[in-house]
Amino acid sequence: MTHEHEHETNHEDALAPAYVALDEAEVALADLEARCCKPERSPRMKALADTLADVRSGLGRVDDDHDAADQVYESLGDAGSQIGWLQVGCCAENRLPLYHTLLENLTLTQRTVKKATGGGH
DSSP: OOHHHHHHHHHHHHHHHHHHHHHHHHHHHHHHHHHOSOGGGHHHHHHHHHHHHHHHHHHHHHTTOTTHHHHHHHHHHHHHHHHHHHHHTOOOGGGHHHHHHHHHHHHHHHHHHHHHTTOOO
8 A cells, every 4th residue: 555545545534424424414304304294395405405415425526636625615504504494494393403413413524524634723
């Protein structure tokens, strides 16, 4: 194994928590969608799922191009806005922990990317 390949492997490992966090966010979103009593909110939840897919796709590019992290941050911000809109319009207090889980995992994803690309504190 060359030193360069070793660095790539370590970088991929550094992003592993971001992938786990996205998995957990997607599970929370699926649970939220299954428990939602307002079908008219479904298109917004679908849009959020698409945004989370954009984040995941962007993570795959961060390994080869640290500038791709900016797109990941933008998608994470979009997802946060979408979650906020859904939470404010939610009529069931017992679903609030799902929104918290979503936001917490997006934050973990952002921090992981910053750390992996040398942008963290």
